Amino acid sequence: MLENPKPDGHLPPPALERAIFGFMASHVLFAADDLGLLDRLAQGGTHEGPALASEVKTEPLALDRLLTALVSLQLLTREGDGYRMPDPVRPFLRRDSSLYCGGVFPLLKNxxxxxxxxxxxxxxxxxxxxxxxxxxxxxxxxxxxxxxxxxxxxxxxxxxxxxxxxxxxxxxxxxxxxxxxxxxxxxxxxxxxxxxxxxxxxxxxxxxxxxxxxxxxxxxxxxxxxxxxxxxxxxxxxxxxxxxxxxxxxxxxxxxxxxxxxxxxxxxxxxxxxxxxxxxxxxxxxxxxxxxxxxxxxxxxxxxxxxxxxxxxxxxxxxxxxxxxxxxxxxxxxxxxxxxxxxxxx
Incomplete structure (x- = not known):
């Protein structure tokens, strides 16, 4: 039997964890782009969850879960009751940017x-x-x-x-x-x-x-x-x-x-x-x-x-x-x- 190499050896290594949950992360990204949520946040500024839910026409508590996942993926930060997209990420998720990478999302998703x-x-x-x-x-x-x-x-x-x-x-x-x-x-x-x-x-x-x-x-x-x-x-x-x-x-x-x-x-x-x-x-x-x-x-x-x-x-x-x-x-x-x-x- 293999011995745990350290006290927390029952936890999967980060690379394995990313591989296990990677498909979920992709669909978080695809859904947020489909909703227009990423494009809205990529415009800049801090946005509160209820206001975002109203803008992109989603159920507020469900959207809060999606926003939490985006924070965990380090695509957003939470600042008090609001959410902000980090500046280095914004050009890649703003639809009017020449760096926008979402053009390939429908092909990957569908x-x-x-x-x-x-x-x-x-x-x-x-x-x-x-x-x-x-x-x-x-x-x-x-x-x-x-x-x-x-x-x-x-x-x-x-x-x-x-x-x-x-x-x-x-x-x-x-x-x-x-x-x-x-x-x-x-x-x-x-x-x-x-x-x-x-x-x-x-x-x-x-x-x-x-x-x-x-x-x-x-x-x-x-x-x-x-x-x-x-x-x-x-x-x-x-x-x-x-x-x-x-x-x-x-x-x-x-x-x-x-x-x-x-x-x-x-x-x-x-x-x-x-x-x-x-x-x-x-x-x-x-x-x-x-x-x-x-x-x-x-x-x-x-x-x-x-x-x-x-x-x-x-x-x-x-x-x-x-x-x-x-x-x-x-x-x-x-x-x-x-x-x-x-x-x-x-």
């Missing part, structure tokens, strides 16, 4: 939490589990999403919130003073393309995505004043001929696909690039020891469950680039969870 219920089954068969949680006759997740305008808009917003801030750092490494043309492949609303165009005034760009994404890109073009510099081409990047370019950006694309599918796509990109052109693989990266980071490890399981893809280390992406005919280039890290692995067409 899809990922359901697929994770089948994680044990995925360990047995090594296959995606989305068919067990999505309606219809075997339609793939992306096919369903692109047929639903509201779902597509939520997805585009989520991808923007995950990618734009990292992109503003990573585009500094492109050195495109002389311009050229960039294709943001599967680029959604065009977060990387916009960041690159803002940084390099002589550059032009286009988003290549399924035709249903065109209205979203049109709104991006108008919002950022890029009417003559940001274009759109509709198509399927596995089936369509890709447009010619000097630079291709693949943001959170290859992690959706197997190694074989990724090499196939990279070969198509290689054929579309000008000599000396570059492909930019923009992804979460495992460290080379594959011990983390934790968000990458968890999202790697998400890829297994939802798409059949995977997250990789920089060296693994270099291996895929070599198979597709590229010379592996530098790896650039951002302050966020999206980094850049460069491939060069010799």
């Amino acid at each position: 899809f990922s939490t359901r697929t994770f219920q089948h994680l044990g089954e995925a360990m047995v068969d090594g296959a995606p589990q989305w068919k067990k949680v999505l309606p219809g006759e075997g339609a793939a997740p992306f096919d369903i999403m692109y047929q639903d305008a509201a779902a597509l808009e939520r997805f585009a917003r989520a991808m923007w919130s995950l990618g734009y801030q990292a992109a503003t750092e990573l585009v500094d490494h492109l050195r495109l003073e002389r311009g050229g043309h960039l294709v943001d492949l599967g680029g959604g609303s065009g977060s990387f393309a916009v960041a690159a165009l803002q940084r390099w005034p002589a550059l032009t760009a286009e988003v290549f995505d399924r035709p249903a994404m065109e209205p979203t890109v049109a709104r991006t073009r108008s919002e950022y004043g890029l009417s003559t510099r940001l274009g759109f081409t509709g198509g399927d990047f596995f089936e369509s001929t890709l447009p010619r370019a000097d630079v291709y950006a693949l943001g959170f694309i290859l992690s959706d696909w197997t190694d074989l599918q990724s090499v196939r796509l990279l070969r198509s990109v290689h054929a579309a690039l000008a000599p000396g052109g570059r492909v930019l693989i923009l992804e979460r990266l495992f460290n080379e020891q594959r011990t983390g980071p934790l968000p990458t490890a968890l999202m790697d399981l998400c890829m297994l469950l939802e798409t059949g893809g995977r997250h990789r280390s920089a060296s693994q992406y270099h291996g895929l680039l070599r198979q597709a005919g590229f010379l592996p280039g530098p790896v650039h890290h951002s302050s966020y969870e999206k980094h850049m692995v460069v491939g060069i067409k010799d």
